[in-house]
Amino acid sequence: VDWTDQMIREIGIGAPNPNLPIGAQRASAIEAAKRVALRNLLERVQGMNITSEVTVEQYTVTSDIIYNRVEGAVKNFRVVDTRYKSDGSVEVEVEVPLSGIFGAVLTDYIPTDRPPYGYEGAPSSAVYTGLIIDARGLGLRPALAPKIVDQNGMEVYGTGSVSRDYALQIGVVGYEKDINKARANERVTNNPVVVKAVEVTGTHKTDVVISSQEANMIRAAAVNLNFLEQCKVMLILD
Secondary structure, X not given: OEOOOOEEEEEEEEOOOOOOOHHHHHHHHHHHHHHHHHHHHHHHHHOOEOOOOOEHHHHHOOOHHHHHHHHHHHHOOEEEEXXXXXXXXXXXXXXXEHHHHHHHHXXXXXXXXXXXXXXOOOOOOOOOOEEEEEOOOOOOOOOOOOOEEOOOOOEEEOHHHOOHHHHHHHOOOEEEOOHHHHHXXXXXXXXXEEEEOOEEEOOOOOEEEOOHHHHXXXXXXXXXXXXXXXXXXXXXXX
């Protein structure tokens, strides 16, 4: 899973059907490779974290409708390369955008009516265009719907903070391994606030903890700005 480019890629290898005429064997190998690639994509997606407690596999077993949504999104894969082997087999490389998975999975996790962003302190006059959390060295793992919390466990950012439309299009957060690339990412430019995470939390280690002081700073800025609502948040991981 390429979380930076928001793309899932897999490879499938298919062998020709020897019972078919010679002229049809290559086509049969291609179709067999696509079926294997689809199966591999589904397995890859099933292993993804939605939250720090729930994987896609755990979520899809709760409903045939949910499973069919995920399967439908994966079936919309695109073939990016086809390689023909000397033994007659075919290797097909495919990809599917994460946006399709967002639409299939996050629908039930994001409230239809988002309440106003609440904060009891004074609003900040700082103008930020996004939020970057540097969680390098903490073992952060990516997820479709992670949370940012303060040291008291109070949520600073998560599915309850976002616009449904933005989250289903670009995801709740973006991921990057290079902080300079993150600063230049169109998701958060031109003036993102950068905060260092103090730890990661949750069963699957997908949620980020920041200091309570910086959490209050972000909350104060978010009162008058919409960068959280528009999912202009990036997490830096190893």
